[in-house]
Amino acid sequence: MTETSRDAKRAATAQRILQAARQEFASRGFDGVTIRAIAGIAGVDPSLVMQHFGSKAALFTAAVQLxxxxxxxxxxxxxxxxxxxxxxxxxxxxxxxxxxxxxxxxxxxxxxxxxxxxxxxxxxxxxxxxxxxxxxxxxxxxxxxxxxxxxxxxxxxxxxxxxxxxxxxxxxxxxxxxxxxxxxxxxxxxx
Amino acid sequence: MTETSRDAKRAATAQRILQAARQEFASRGFDGVTIRAIAGIAGVDPSLVMQHFGSKAALFTAAVQLxxxxxxxxxxxxxxxxxxxxxxxxxxxxxxxxxxxxxxxxxxxxxxxxxxxxxxxxxxxxxxxxxxxxxxxxxxxxxxxxxxxxxxxxxxxxxxxxxxxxxxxxxxxxxxxxxxxxxxxxxxxxx
DNA sequence: ACTTTCGCTCAACGCCTGTTGAGTAAACAA
DNA sequence: TTGTTTACTCAACAGGCGTTGAGCGAAAGT
Known part of the structure; x- marks a missing residue:
């Protein structure tokens, strides 16, 4: 975690967002969740979530993939x-x-x-x-x-x-x- | 319906709103429904919905009462x-x-x-x-x-x-x- | 060292929402 | 006919939302 390449750090951040999204979607449902809340849990700016997943719907699709x-x-x-x-x-x-x-x-x-x-x-x-x-x-x-x-x-x-x-x-x-x-x-x- | 007292007309309107609310809540769920949509179906101004039921949550409670x-x-x-x-x-x-x-x-x-x-x-x-x-x-x-x-x-x-x-x-x-x-x-x- | 790349933040836009208060016209009471 | 009540509409506000584009600072490339 201390010595990672730029790509690795980005991938790790994406995983952190995805995990926060799963947690929130699992307990509040799609409509009850805001991108700001997910970003807050992941310790990240809301706009970064968009850069990673494109839209709230796409993030949901990724989070729900079994x-x-x-x-x-x-x-x-x-x-x-x-x-x-x-x-x-x-x-x-x-x-x-x-x-x-x-x-x-x-x-x-x-x-x-x-x-x-x-x-x-x-x-x-x-x-x-x-x-x-x-x-x-x-x-x-x-x-x-x-x-x-x-x-x-x-x-x-x-x-x-x-x-x-x-x-x-x-x-x-x-x-x-x-x-x-x-x-x-x-x-x-x-x- | 043509010759009704004022109270009766009001009660009838409330029923129309309630029915529209049930229909919408039943097919889209609480979060997916807007008061404007319910009012539209009932042929009524959105603010009238509030005057009748107080809030969206209260309307839902009334609509869901078995x-x-x-x-x-x-x-x-x-x-x-x-x-x-x-x-x-x-x-x-x-x-x-x-x-x-x-x-x-x-x-x-x-x-x-x-x-x-x-x-x-x-x-x-x-x-x-x-x-x-x-x-x-x-x-x-x-x-x-x-x-x-x-x-x-x-x-x-x-x-x-x-x-x-x-x-x-x-x-x-x-x-x-x-x-x-x-x-x-x-x-x-x-x- | 100098330039480029890029992960990330900041600030903001436009939209839609629930909700409110003033106004209107028709039904009632006298 | 007068005055009052009231069912209803109109216009607007405040807040939160998803989403965007510009900018910064550090890492990567040469």
Missing amino acids: PADNAQVASDHLLEVLGVRLDELPSETRALVRSMLTVPEAEASMREYLNERVENLTTSLTGEDARLRALVTVSGILGLTIAQHFLKLQAFEGASRDELLHAMRGWTAFLSASEAPAPESPPVIES | PADNAQVASDHLLEVLGVRLDELPSETRALVRSMLTVPEAEASMREYLNERVENLTTSLTGEDARLRALVTVSGILGLTIAQHFLKLQAFEGASRDELLHAMRGWTAFLSASEAPAPESPPVIES
């Missing part, structure tokens, strides 16, 4: 293979998910990603309605991710990692059967 | 009792969900709502991990709602209402069993 080894979460456990993350999400992912309901580009990116996951999972399943069961599964994982990492629902507190995995394991059981036994009279639900 | 009979979706079907909506969502709901990841007030409102649903469902379930299974279920419904109505995942296209309900029925089967049979070797999933 590392290629994202799908390489090595694990023999079904849920983790499906992409369930019980630990903290990487900031790129948090930034993308945070803005997926309000920024068209993020929405498109998320749709593309999830469509691909549905198709991938479909080819691994058997049965007539494999695609729909894959859809339900992928959607469910999305819901769990949002409920845990963004809405922080109360029921997640105090639940150990193992307890969560155990509860979810039952949930994915129906994946193996093309026709899960639906109870004639559904479980007791009132009003 | 009708009290929201939970009264009468149906003997488990999934619909759980809140699954296969038809179009009411614009109040769309507006609230749309902003729940970017607007702290919407996030809090959504968290409160879902926390309540989890607790309600928990009391209707049996078994040790009832609360966690309720959590997984409610989260799953949230994910389905987002995937269908906001991200519009491809797999939803061409799927009939009955097919969807059938696929989801298997998904909720584990609700009745406190311990769902987890396959010793999980279903074939590659990489």
Whole structure:
């Protein structure tokens, strides 16, 4: 850091900006973030951010780009293979998910990603309605991710990692059967 | 509409503004919407919006207030009792969900709502991990709602209402069993 | 050493935003 | 018909935003 070439220093500054951008986009969303705030965190003038990334939208695109080894979460456990993350999400992912309901580009990116996951999972399943069961599964994982990492629902507190995995394991059981036994009279639900 | 008292006309205008606000908030989110745009749709001056609702934030709060009979979706079907909506969502709901990841007030409102649903469902379930299974279920419904109505995942296209309900029925089967049979070797999933 | 390159800061522009206060014309009360 | 209330419009302000272009000082090239 003390003895670097000019190019290296510039690249390091770009990384500092990118990291600040990810942090801000992840916790406040695209519209809630100002270039001035990002520059402030990176310890840099706002105009430098433009010189590096061209525009706020381009910076967002760069900040949201997932590392290629994202799908390489090595694990023999079904849920983790499906992409369930019980630990903290990487900031790129948090930034993308945070803005997926309000920024068209993020929405498109998320749709593309999830469509691909549905198709991938479909080819691994058997049965007539494999695609729909894959859809339900992928959607469910999305819901769990949002409920845990963004809405922080109360029921997640105090639940150990193992307890969560155990509860979810039952949930994915129906994946193996093309026709899960639906109870004639559904479980007791009132009003 | 032709012969109304002054108060009635004012109330009607307020409703027109509120409806325009819901429509805009539902499709663009809080930050993406301007008071001028809402006023334009309602055919009214922007300042009148302020006179009626006080501020943009207050207008959003009013626009997002769910009708009290929201939970009264009468149906003997488990999934619909759980809140699954296969038809179009009411614009109040769309507006609230749309902003729940970017607007702290919407996030809090959504968290409160879902926390309540989890607790309600928990009391209707049996078994040790009832609360966690309720959590997984409610989260799953949230994910389905987002995937269908906001991200519009491809797999939803061409799927009939009955097919969807059938696929989801298997998904909720584990609700009745406190311990769902987890396959010793999980279903074939590659990489 | 002298010149060029360039990473970075400074100051500012133009635009759009939420919000405000004064003014107008029509509905009401007398 | 008079005077008052009021639903609504008009014009504007203050602030924050993304973005730009000129300039500075240090490193790189020769």
